[in-house]
Amino acid sequence: MISNQKIYNYLIELENNNNRDWYHENKELRIEVNKEFENIIQELINQIGIFDSSILDLKPKDLTFKQVRDTRFSHDKSPYNPVLRAHLGPKGKLPISVGYYLFIGANNKTFLGGGLFTGMFKEATEMIRKYIVEHGDEFENILNEPVFKESYCLKGEKLKNVPHGYNKDHPQVELLKYKSW
Structure with missing residues (x-):
């Protein structure tokens, strides 16, 4: 099993090498990191499911957001988000509404929250x-x-x-x- 430190190291490297070549050269590492992230999500589902059964049938792979960025309208043209994100809601990751949100970023920037994210709604x-x-x-x-x-x-x-x-x-x-x- 990959360590959480390896996740952070990967995200730091992605942040420092935010380009297509590096991203594709490190595909195997990216797959390992994503599998570990899905393991973390599954553990969250199991633990949160103790008091909120609405998320128990969710599949971790269906709850993550892609790292590829849409840069069309952004001043920042870096192609990848150097973070791992997931939303656990009763209907999965979409529509984003009441639920739980996990964010893991470089340099131990981790956030787990719950509530209603309504910015788009x-x-x-x-x-x-x-x-x-x-x-x-x-x-x-x-x-x-x-x-x-x-x-x-x-x-x-x-x-x-x-x-x-x-x-x-x-x-x-x-x-x-x-x-x-």
Whole structure:
């Protein structure tokens, strides 16, 4: 079995050699790293499945995102993402909505989170904001619950200003600025 350090080393090398030649020359290593990543995902499925059975039938290979980047509209023309990413949701990786997200990047930059990523889904963003407007105290009570705060925090992309159509004096105005929860 490949070590996690080997995953990080591979990602560092990809970050430093982000070109087609290096990528294809290291195909065997890439396959090993992807297999280990899928093993990690399977372990997550097993552990999360203890309290969330909606993901138990998922297959790790179906949950990962490709490393090949679409550079058409980007200033960064590097062809590959030097990260490994997976989304574990009740319906797999797509549509991206409520679920769990694993990100492994170079230099031990690892992130595991859960929640609702709505950046691409305006209807979902509006649905959550409407809920916050109507039930903001309930939402805030959950976030401030000591047991919740021990292990979790609210993070996500956030607007600088109050979203159009929302009252800037709303008691949970800072929660309304989020685009993901």
